[in-house]
Amino acid sequence: MTGASSGIGREFARRLAADGHRVIAVARREDRLRSLLAELGPGHSRLAADLATEPGRQQVAEVLAHQRVHLLVNNAGTAVEGCFAEVPLARALETVRLNCDALLALAHAFLARARSGDALLNVASTLAFAPAPGLAVYSATKAFVASLSEALWAEHKDRGVHVMGLCPGPTATESQPHHDTPAVLVRTPEQVVAAALDALRRRNRPTVVPGAANRLFTAAARTLPRRSVLTVLGGT
Ligand SMILES: NC(=O)c1ccc[n+]([C@@H]2O[C@H](COP(=O)([O-])OP(=O)(O)OC[C@H]3O[C@@H](n4cnc5c(N)ncnc54)[C@H](OP(=O)(O)O)[C@@H]3O)[C@@H](O)[C@H]2O)c1
Numbered sequence: 581m582t583g584a585s586s587g588i589g590r591e592f593a594r595r596l597a598a599d600g601h602r603v604i605a606v607a608r609r610e611d612r613l614r615s616l617l618a619e620l621g622p623g624h625s626r627l628a629a630d631l632a633t634e635p636g637r638q639q640v641a642e643v644l645a646h647q648r649v650h651l652l653v654n655n656a657g658t659a660v661e662g663c664f665a666e667v668p669l670a671r672a673l674e675t676v677r678l679n680c681d682a683l684l685a686l687a688h689a690f691l692a693r694a695r696s697g698d699a700l701l702n703v704a705s706t707l708a709f710a711p712a713p714g715l716a717v718y719s720a721t722k723a724f725v726a727s728l729s730e731a732l733w734a735e736h737k738d739r740g741v742h743v744m745g746l747c748p749g750p751t752a753t754e755s756q757p758h759h760d761t762p763a764v765l766v767r768t769p770e771q772v773v774a775a776a777l778d779a780l781r782r783r784n785r786p787t788v789v790p791g792a793a794n795r796l797f798t799a800a801a802r803t804l805p806r807r808s809v810l811t812v813l814g815g816t
Contacts, residue, residue: 583656585612587753696740733786749794
C-alpha cells in the first residue's frame with residue numbers, strides 16, 4: 581500500500597485492515613506511518629521510503645520480491661501545478677518519477693510473482709482522460725497510469741491476476757482540499773475507497789471512476805474532440 585500516510589491511501593489502509601488484510605504501509609513520513617499502525621492494531625507493518633528515488637523504489641521492490649503480497653495498491657502520487665515553463669524542472673521530473681517510474685517499477689515487481697487471485701490497483705485520476713492546462717505534467721502522468729493499467733488488465737486477466745486503474749475525481753484530502761471546487765463535485769476518501777474496493781471484489785472492469793458526476797466527465801472527455809476538452813478546461 582503506497583502513499584498510506586494520508587488521504588486516499590490512509591483510507592485504503594484502514595479499510596483493508598478492517599477487512600482482515602495485513603497491510604504494509606509505505607510512505608516517506610515515519611511519524612504518520614507509526615500513528616497509522618497504532619490505529620490499525622497488531623499484524624501490520626510500515627516501510628519509510630521515498631519512491632521518487634531509485635533506492636526508495638528498490639526497498640519496496642525487495643519486499644515484493646521476498647514477501648507474498650496478494651494486493652498492491654499503487655497510490656502514492658503528487659501533482660505539480662502551474663504554467664509548465666514556469667514550474668521548476670526538478671519538480672516536474674520528480675512528479676514523473678513518483679507517478680510513473682515508481683508505479684511502473686512496483687507493478688513490474690508485483691506482477692512478476694503474482695498468482696491467480698491476486699490484484700494490482702493503480703491510482704490514476706479523471707484527468708487521465710483530459711489534458712489539463714496548469715496541471716499538464718500531472719494529467720500526462722495519470723494518462724500513462726490509466727493506459728498502462730488497461731493494457732495490463734488485458735495482459736494478465738487470463739492468468740487470473742486482476743489489474744485495475746482507479747480514476748478518482750476531486751477528492752478532499754490534505755494535499756488537495758478542493759476548497760474552490762463546488763462541494764457537490766468533491767468526494768471523500770471514504771467514498772472513493774468504498775467504490776474501489778467494491779469494484780475490486782467484482783473484478784469486472786479494468787477502469788473504475790467513482791461517482792456519477794466523474795463518470796459523466798470522463799465519458800465526455802473520452803468522446804469529445806480534444807480541442808473541446810481543452811476549451812472546457814480553460815486552455816484555449
Ligand atoms: N485528491 C484528489 O483530488 C485526487 C484526485 C485524483 C487522483 N488522486 C490521486 O490519488 C492518490 C492519492 O492522493 P491524495 O489526494 O490522497 O494525496 P495525499 O493526501 O497528498 O497523499 C499522497 C500520499 O503519497 C505519499 N507520497 C508522496 N510523495 C511520495 C514519495 N516521494 N515517496 C513515497 N510516498 C510519497 C504521501 O506520503 P508522504 O508525504 O508521507 O511520503 C501520501 O501518503 C495520488 O496518486 C493522486 O494523484 C487524488
